[in-house]
Amino acid sequence: MKVTSEYKQKFIMLKEIQDKYGIDSTETKEIIDGIDYYRVNTPVVGNFSTGKSSMINAIIGEHLLSVDITPETAVPTEIYYGDNKVFQYTNEGVVERKVEELPLKGLTIQTTNLVKIEYKNDFLEEIKSVNIVDLPGFDTSFELHNRAIDQYLPNSLAYLLVVSSDEPVLKESISEFLKELKVYNMPVYVVITKSNRLDEDELKECKALLKKLVGKIVERDDVKVVTVDSYGDVDVEELKEILRDIQKQTGRIFVNKYSKMLRNSTRLAEVYLEERIDKATLSTSKLEQEQEKVEKKMKAITLEIEKEKNNFSKQAQICINTIRERITGDLEATLPTISAMLENGSDITDKINSVVRRSVRIGINTEFEPKLKKYVEHISDMITIELPNNDIIINNVNAKLTDNVAEEITKSALPVILAGVGFLLTPVAAVIGGIVGITADVIHNISNNKKKQREVDKAAKQVVEEVAKQTSISIESEINKYIDTINKNIEKDVLKQKAILEKSLSDIKIDISIEESDRSKDIEELENDLEIIKTFKNDNLDNNIEDEEVSLEE
Ligand SMILES: Nc1nc2c(ncn2[C@@H]2O[C@H](COP(=O)(O)OP(=O)(O)OP(=O)(O)O)[C@@H](O)[C@H]2O)c(=O)[nH]1
Ligand SMILES: [Mg+2]
Incomplete structure (x- = not known):
């Protein structure tokens, strides 16, 4: 089975359906264009x-x-x-x-x-x-x-x-x-x-x-x-074998990624078609009532989401503080090691980087992720949320396929936040370098061992304080940035869902102004299209495909 062409075909069909009903298909087109690469x-x-x-x-x-x-x-x-x-x-x-x-x-x-x-x-x-x-x-x-x-x-x-x-x-x-x-x-x-x-x-x-x-x-x-x-x-034969083995598994990773994208992409079309079929026989006045209902429902959802958002924002602040304390504590705990390393002239940046990354990683895992997951779960009870960005979702080879958006979003938090913290820490390396350089000069000129030790300890403390300070700032800004992205996505989704519901109702209104004989055919078509969409949605949910069964295009 050649999965790239199979999926390309599915996305092309989806795009046709989206275009037929005037549903935005820009993202679908981008996916189709990228599939071969x-x-x-x-x-x-x-x-x-x-x-x-x-x-x-x-x-x-x-x-x-x-x-x-x-x-x-x-x-x-x-x-x-x-x-x-x-x-x-x-x-x-x-x-x-x-x-x-x-x-x-x-x-x-x-x-x-x-x-x-x-x-x-x-x-x-x-x-x-x-x-x-x-x-x-x-x-x-x-x-x-x-x-x-x-x-x-x-x-x-x-x-x-x-x-x-x-x-x-x-x-x-x-x-x-x-x-x-x-x-x-x-x-x-x-x-x-x-x-x-x-x-x-x-x-x-x-x-x-x-x-x-x-x-x-x-x-x-x-x-x-x-x-x-x-x-x-x-x-290099054994190495080539490993690479061939990896190639064999690419199909599985591809399916994992694209089946998720397909499910994601079909959501709005599905809501649209279901609504159109469901409300097709309503009169114009009933449809107007429905439109009002949509308006009210979405307003209520927006309010509810706002409440959840504020609540989560408070919890996140507490998380950030706990994570900061953790980082400071972990850095302080390495003071003796840093001192010793400074004394014998070894490079401490690697060590500090490791400590910070480990600390941030554990902090996010234990503090932030559970709260984030709960938040997204609450929201997705009200609306369906789109994944923030397909690229940052981990294509975990061993992970089971999951349709759980909350889990996906939670999983993507750590690498995104860590990447940001790592990036913001780059200038700190220069600061560390400076302190280390000065210390090296100073201790070189001191013969008294006790005095030397004091200088080294002072420098170690200075390094740790500086790193703790900078990491504190960057962790706060990175977590907030991540939350901001999620919230923007949620807002966008509320608007998209409101728009699609409104569109389906107004399309029915237009439709019922047309001759009845033309309409009945349309219902059948709607049902057919919905059927197709539904097969995409359930695509590979319980997939357990073996490597050999999927290969990318020859
Ligand atoms: N005898 C022998 N020498 C090797 C082999 N592989 C690499 N070298 C030598 O090891 C040195 C480093 O090789 P590179 O391929 O540049 O190593 P690298 O890991 O890419 O190094 P960086 O890019 O600096 O991180 C070169 O002088 C190579 O000639 C090998 O299989 N056998
Ligand atoms: Mg190299």
Whole structure:
């Protein structure tokens, strides 16, 4: 079964029905236009120089990505099957580059945000629904750790964690990262590079060790670990198998996403048709009464929603305060570690980033999400709410298909808020850097140990206070921003539903002014169309499809 064409067809049918009755079909058209470009991400993460770019070059069989022993990949680079085009997303806009210019050298994240490479290649064609994302090494900047999750997780199917056989360890930034993936149940494959540097037994040992280390963090004993050699006797077969396996699952993720979108898109047309069929035989005066009823009902709903909204807003403020206290407490608890790290000159930004993210994550999970869920549930008892934005909904591979909008909205809160907090924390890194630099100078010039210790403790305290302050501000603004988006969506939905009810009644009024003989045919048509819409609505609700049963377009 080719799901892309199947779904495209369904959306086209829906658009025809919407157009026939004058229901807005702009969004449906956008979905139809985008369907052929659907891809799932496979982000490649790991510390710098572990061989991420080399292994991607090796599977393609060409030197497309820049490789070096020093930190080399500076900008996230997406690679997928296509028509030999390269796009460089700079601060000034998109610049098209030529494939002949690859590998691009000397890019910096300050001026280029992203590079996309569409490349014609047999293997990429085999995995054509997969978007491989080559990321800079994690240890080069903590923002990348955040971006790898915030930006790519929502549409990813699995992550590839790359570890070099020279150094089969998981640094704190990586283990924190894995813990976050675990929260979303996101699968991770481990790839050990530079396999030629170990003999067979050592390699076996290395594989077992990483399986154990990663398995412990993600709480699974079936973590898949493969080895690659990107140079010399190039051997990337096992990695290719993983990617083929991911390709097989893209159909399932596609269905998960598009069946939800289809249900979402059919809502208004369904309300419209049901209303028209239901009220078709009413007289003009009865219809006018119905119109008044709609007016009244929607007013009452608006009032009720306003009440819920105010109530929730108060609760959210309490949540924000609790989360702030949690962050401050967690940061203060790491003071001794920060002091120790400052004293021996290690980089503390990663540590601080991990603490803040973990704290925010747990805070949102335990404080904010339950309240948000209740709020949305109350509202959806009154009106049907549309999902805020299809892109931010987690395509969780292991999650069951759910038709519960409240749950979907709740699930999307964490990544959206975390992404915002992470973004706003970027300037804090500079502040930390400043304090650390000054401290290093100061302690360098002090010989008295006690005095040195005092200086270090003072700096640690300063860092923690500054981060706590900034995080407090950003968490409040991000949560409020999220609530604002949800509320705007709710308002929009109330208006949309009011408009569609009004439209159906006024359309009936127009209809009954037409000759009866023309009308009866219309009812049948309405019923037929409703029937079609209903099959879309129930589309795949209880789906349990196997990988083999769905594939994207050949
Ligand atoms: N022997 C051997 N060397 C490798 C292999 N893969 C990578 N290297 C070497 O390791 C160094 C780093 O490789 P890259 O591919 O740039 O590593 P990366 O993970 O993309 O690094 P960043 O982009 O800096 O994060 C280079 O000098 C490569 O030549 C491998 O399979 N075998
Ligand atoms: Mg690289």
